[in-house]
Amino acid sequence: MGEAEEKLRPPGAELEKEAPSSPFRRRDFFLFWTAGAVDGLGTCASSLFLPLILLGAGYPAGLTGLVASVALVSGLVVSPVAGVFADRRPRKPMMYGAALVAAGAMGSVFVAVALGHVVLVHVLVAAVIEQAAGATYGAAASGTIRRLVPPGEYTRAIGYLQARDQAVQIVGPTLGGALYQLARWVPLLADAVSFLLVAVASRAIRTDLTPEREGPAPSFTRDFAEGLRFVRAEPFLRFVVVWTAGINALLGALYFHAVLASHAQDASPSSIGLILTLAGVGGLLGALAAPWLVARIPAPWIVTGASWAMVPTAAGLAFASQTWLYGLLLSAVSLTAPSVAVVLQTRAVLVTPDRLLARMGTVLGTAGQGVAALAPLAAGVLVTAYGGRAMALGCAGALAGLALYATARAGLVAREAT
Template sequence: MSEQTATHEPAQRPQPPALRDNRDFRLLWAGAGISFIGSRISVIAYPMLVLAHTGSAGDAGVVAFCANLPYVLQLLAGGVIDRLDRRRLMMACDIGRLAAVGSLVAALLAGHFWLAHVATVAFVESGLTILYRISERAAVRHLVRPEDLSRALSRNEARERAAGLLGQPLGSLLFGLVRWAPFLCTALSNVVSLFTLLVIKREFGAERASKPSGGLKGFFTELRVGLVWAWSQPFVRVLAGLIAGTNMLFAGLSLALQYIVREQGGSDGQVGFTIGLIFALSGVGGTLGALTASWWMRKVSLPAVVIGCNVAWALLMPQVAYVRDTLALGALFAGMGYAGALWNVAAAVYQQKVTPDEMQGRLLSVATLVAYGTVPLGALAGGLLLDHFGATWTVLGLGGAMCLLALTAVASPSVRRLNLS
């Protein structure tokens, strides 16, 4: 199959309505958005709960490890998504998350706290959220017209950026009121998501030409086929390398920012407010980038979007080495967030267009693994560099590496030939 091959829905399936009149897409967009806010609320609340009960950073680290462990297993998740009905799978995820988080709410209301219980709930909720998110992303192109796909994905990216902006401060606020409140809010978000899935009428996937082969052997054979197909696409290989590299660099840059702010002095509250303000401005930039992504993709070519975003990062990142004003730092991070959202939408549109429907889950799981797999390495390397060289030289080093990635994007024949026609 060539790089530009795309699958089409069966001819007898009616065309979805225009995006402004698309009831099913609006329901999925809203339900998934509320679900994502709920998951962001619980993510910030888990370590707060552990620290409040045990006072141990080590215990909080165990729970954080359990919450992140499902990312390592998501290749298997992609295979599951491609073999099952996506809407039913998302509904099962909502029910599973509701049961897991609901059990934690019940325990806390009864005055009980068990570290193993919290770690298990964090693992289950995170794993089911990954399944839900990849299934939802794979379903979008079946709910909208092909000409509306870029706008739909832009709205999805804006929704996820907004969920991050709302979820973490809301989780902190709710925890300050009563310890079980964040988890109750997460459980209620799963109820809302489940309801929206129940009332959506359109199917979430095309009918497969043949049923998937049964047994573990068939399952792992399909995984291998999906990985081989992904690796055979030149742009997918370049895209994977660029995503892995940039996410690793931004993990180091995020740590460097916290180091820079703390070096400037002030109380813990002042430091926290400053860092929170900068990341909030970054989130605003990302939301604006997502909302304008479809406009950019109508005005300029896809190679120009991909190359332009990488060049923008290469220009903005090194400036963090010398800028110390809070609002100026926020402006730099807002610019990088804007480019990041635009890049995410462009990559998502390309992936949706060229990936056969029966491989959507596997390719999305690979993309998510690549996107998040290098983050711990970036944070670890950033910490070591900061200890040995300080903030200025560390950020300049990260900026130099970003310049190399931007040059890779400029020089790549696969990127320059990229088109969706």
């Protein structure tokens, strides 16, 4: 093999030799997948009930909500910054180091709650540290998939990661509720222990996850700007940013609309919980089916077909009147979205150089999560101003616009699929 051809070989290409049938047969991918599952379960077990702990300590709802909002924003701010460092330094130490920091933060809250000394400032600082550490772990983790599996297994590996995240969203709240019934501090202890387990699993990964760089690293500002320029200059990645941010915002608004509409109809908390459960099951099934679909259906058809399929489903939410129907319609939407996510994420990894993977991942993630964070507020304002039916029809119209955009850009997906 010539020197030029050797340089073109992507990281992890040597794994293609004697490739096993499943990414799970690769030890390091299994550890990476398991670490994410444990992390997600621990976070779900504590984050949903931390506001209840503050309320129980006598703090008003406004301050409790402020803690959650500030922590969320801190994660969004830290993520792109951490992405720069994840492309400059060894990623594995960042992963287990961030997990240890998060374990310490949540461990301190667990001790405070167990001793009955809950202080708002302490909880706020700990929540901010946990979110920042989680963003750092996520930034480093976003650059690892190319090293853990060969290109031929990207689709299945990303599908399994999607399924893992969907399963965590289903199981996590239930687990947290069960732990909270034992004692208020138990979910916090579980979260702290989960971060310790994540650190152990990340430390045990043998694959070298250090990003490829040539020459000394430029300044932080130049590295940060380079990541933004790369995403902006790559037409396919620009499409991914627009589609992902749009879907996250519109689906978040539709979820919130379903909850508000059910509450207005005096639905019980368990009935409202059924909506989220059905939606989560739909997302899990969609993620599990995604690799099979991607292997058999052209990528442009998946992106455009799924985008258009969401439009009548969203319109149906405007005329739904039963809680179970809200759940089924949202489940149908959740069933179609993962296949598109797998297609887009797989191709995003393929078009991005190894030295830019973490920055690319954090730019896309921050754009999607930042817009999604505004969805509940926007939905509440629109429902109050125009009513639930008008808001749902407006979301359907916006989804139709997004589907038109996806259809017009289908050539980009086809080009990256070749």
